[in-house]
Amino acid sequence: MIDYLGDLLEGLLVTFQLSFTALGIGGILGLAAALARIYGNKPLSYLANGYIELIRGTPLTVQLFIIYFGLPSLGLLFSPTFSAIVALGVNSGAYQAEYFRGAIESIGGGQMEAALSVGMSRLQAILRIILPQAFRLALPSWSNEAAYLPKYSSVAFLVTVPELLAKSKMVISRNLKPLEVYLVVGLIYLVTIATISKILDMMYEKYKITVE
């Protein structure tokens, strides 16, 4: 068993690389989409809404295949890892947008009014008052996204990214022990996600606020 653990951990590193980069990209896209939906003008708001509905209404695998297998016919050729990161990031962004939007909307107009009334601009109010509260409120549901991504990133093996699941298939093709290897892989995912959840729970407890 020990002899292939190194291979799997290499795969886990790639899984981390995929999921954390995608989480970051998704965070930026999600925040932009949420702000566009709430504070944007009509075209921006529709654009954000279209993005969210399109991504949430189609399977992640299809999105990945369009980027990796589909776009080359338009002359856009991306590496497997880059395609996987883009697909996961764009996908995660749509879900994160909804978490952020829910959080921002639960804050209520009074906070914005108060911020504007001390003389802040709308942008200052969003940056200083609305977002710091929204992040805290979004954290519990956002934790789901952070816990899902390492698991969802396993679709990257379909486009030959050497992440954890792809590595395990390689190991199995050598040692022909699927049950054992998949159990170990499952355990690695479990420990990873439990750790991430624990860290986020601790962050939530530390920063949680009661909204007026």
Next chain:
Amino acid sequence: MGTEKEAIGDRSLTTVVSVRDVWKSYGKVEVVKGVSFDVDEGTTTVIFGPSGAGKSTLLRCINMLHPPDRGTVFLRDIDLMKTGSKMNYYRSRFGMVFQHFNLFSHLTVLNNVTIGPRVVRKIPKDDAKAIAMKAIEKVRMKDWCNQYPSQLSGGQKQRVGIARALAMDPDVILLDEPTSALDPELIGEVLQTMLDLAKEKKTMICVTHEMGFAKAVASEMIFMDEGVVVESGSPEHFFRNPTNERTKRFLSRLTELYGRHEGKERAAADQE
């Protein structure tokens, strides 16, 4: 232009705020329908009237939180409708105190009060803190500096709300029913703070039904209903011989409801 100059011309020298024929509607609902009045330096103006009369909307028009559809507001000689990108700055010249406090939930009491001076007036951290502490001491909340809003009582929250407004050293303080979300036993501490401000000759425009407060400090009272000023005048005028039937009915309703508190506040005011 000509009419505006005339409008400025007939104000007295000490006028701080001049509300000129302000109209505001939301969708098809006309909420404020042509309100005008002046507020003199160092005085308290009390606005009262039934809910839906447009009082809160009028306050939000005055500090351009919701700029009026028609008409304008002057802060001294500045036409606020023509301030363009500087509107945020001029809004900070009005302190605002809200019915539901609207303290920033993620900030401590101290930071609630510091954030305006720091972000808007760009005052360095230590100086902003000194300004904030002065305001916090004024509302007697020094011991709660490091608490979060959720750890405070309603009366304490509202006093922090007043401190937050004071820290910006505003020309005028707008108070939107500052005591109406409070439990009866907490109203006194907030009214006392407001009385202190009146005594210091802070210019205030206050939407309230606390008639004891109005009697004690208001130099002008404005009765609003259905978006218009029905009647305005001194407290003596309102409590001795209001002329309008609607005003009379509303005042007698208030006395029925709040008669007991009024006596108490009056006593507090008389002590001053």
